[in-house]
Amino acid sequence: MSTSAPLDDVLDCLVIGAGPAGLTAATYLARYRRKVMVIDGGSSRARWIPASHNCPGFPFGVAGNDLLQRFRAQADEFAVPIVPTRIDTLTREGGDFVAGDSRHSWRARQVILATGVVDRLPEINDVEQAIASGVLRLCAVCDGYEARDEVIGVLGPGDVVMGHAEFLRTFSRQVTALDSQAGDAPAEALRQRADAGGIVLRGAPVRLTLRDGACHATFADGSCERFDTLYPVLGADAQSALARALHAGVDESGELRVDSSMQTSVAGLYAIGDVVSGLNQISVAVGHAALAATAVHRQLPPNKR
Numbered sequence: 675m676s677t678s679a680p681l682d683d684v685l686d687c688l689v690i691g692a693g694p695a696g697l698t699a700a701t702y703l704a705r706y707r708r709k710v711m712v713i714d715g716g717s718s719r720a721r722w723i724p725a726s727h728n729c730p731g732f733p734f735g736v737a738g739n740d741l742l743q744r745f746r747a748q749a750d751e752f753a754v755p756i757v758p759t760r761i762d763t764l765t766r767e768g769g770d771f772v773a774g775d776s777r778h779s780w781r782a783r784q785v786i787l788a789t790g791v792v793d794r795l796p797e798i799n800d801v802e803q804a805i806a807s808g809v810l811r812l813c814a815v816c817d818g819y820e821a822r823d824e825v826i827g828v829l830g831p832g833d834v835v836m837g838h839a840e841f842l843r844t845f846s847r848q849v850t851a852l853d854s855q856a857g858d859a860p861a862e863a864l865r866q867r868a869d870a871g872g873i874v875l876r877g878a879p880v881r882l883t884l885r886d887g888a889c890h891a892t893f894a895d896g897s898c899e900r901f902d903t904l905y906p907v908l909g910a911d912a913q914s915a916l917a918r919a920l921h922a923g924v925d926e927s928g929e930l931r932v933d934s935s936m937q938t939s940v941a942g943l944y945a946i947g948d949v950v951s952g953l954n955q956i957s958v959a960v961g962h963a964a965l966a967a968t969a970v971h972r973q974l975p976p977n978k979r
């Protein structure tokens with residue numbers, strides 16, 4: 675079920691974001707017989723996943739869009755309204771929260787923010803195809819296993835790229851770290867660390883090209899290297915602005931800090947999934963959702979049968 679009209683009365687809980695985290699939280703809350711609504715901007719990170727092989731319960735893998743459809747069908751089953759729009763403002767009025775887009779506003783006793791992160795991608799032709807074909811991979815924890823024994827490039831700044839390259843040595847002997855902050859000559863300390871880890875270290879390529887099912891990196895000196903897989907580790911932008919406007923606490927990368935029940939430093943405002951400081955994984959996101967939804971239910975006035 676979907677609706678584009680705001681509810682007239684106060685929601686028990688408004689969930690912002692319909693990725694794995696938000697849809698799971700909404701399903702839990704609906705099953706606790708709470709008045710819940712989901713509002714979603716329609717750009718879950720999970721839509722990029724060609725096939726996930728570490729998602730619990732899917733031994734033969736599952737595509738991100740199929741998974742999202744299943745989460746959505748489950749929320750639908752318990753009549754959760756899902757409104758397709760983007761929330762621009764979140765304020766407090768009296769004891770409630772008021773969330774708004776350019777046309778409507780919604781009032782809720784509690785809010786769960788499940789707004790995720792947006793990956794910073796490198797410049798490469800046909801980026802969507804590069805991700806769909808597994809030439810560009812965005813999560814070594816998710817799919818390092820699928821890249822085993824491939825020729826792997828990792829692109830990012832200094833220590834960050836080296837940390838990821840070291841992790842990827844679990845899966846392949848042929849790992850090259852491309853230091854996006856260095857020209858032709860990466861720092862000596864980084865070179866020593868690369869040597870110790872059995873990693874090739876190079877400076878930043880001037881161009882990346884998707885061609886013949888591989889990523890071709892061209893360097894300033896005219897040389898070129900072919901990678902079966904490139905992992906960019908250029909960071910991500912946490913979608914935490916709504917919570918930050920209410921002065922919720924964040925870590926150094928803008929991801930939200932929460933307590934053991936997933937509550938931010940703002941009472942009644944919960945955060946779950948990738949937008950929370952920690953490991954960005956579907957299994958973590960749905961675990962967060964179960965904790966937050968149950969805490970929200972317990973905080974609300976009893977709804978006895």
Ligand SMILES: Cc1cc2nc3c(=O)[nH]c(=O)nc-3n(C[C@H](O)[C@H](O)[C@H](O)COP(=O)(O)OP(=O)(O)OC[C@H]3O[C@@H](n4cnc5c(N)ncnc54)[C@H](O)[C@@H]3O)c2cc1C
Nearest residue numbers: 691693694695715716717718719726761790816947948956
């Ligand atoms: C290429 C790739 C492969 C991956 N592979 C795996 C894997 O194999 N296994 C695994 O566990 N994880 C994998 N991940 C990570 C996984 O996709 C994320 O951990 C997961 O999607 C996080 O769920 P989430 O609900 O927190 O956020 P998201 O799924 O990103 O959903 C956030 C939602 O919030 C919405 N939103 C944001 N701001 C607003 C706003 N202001 N108003 C309304 N809506 C808003 C967005 O539009 C979006 O729909 C992969 C990620 C990528 C990119």
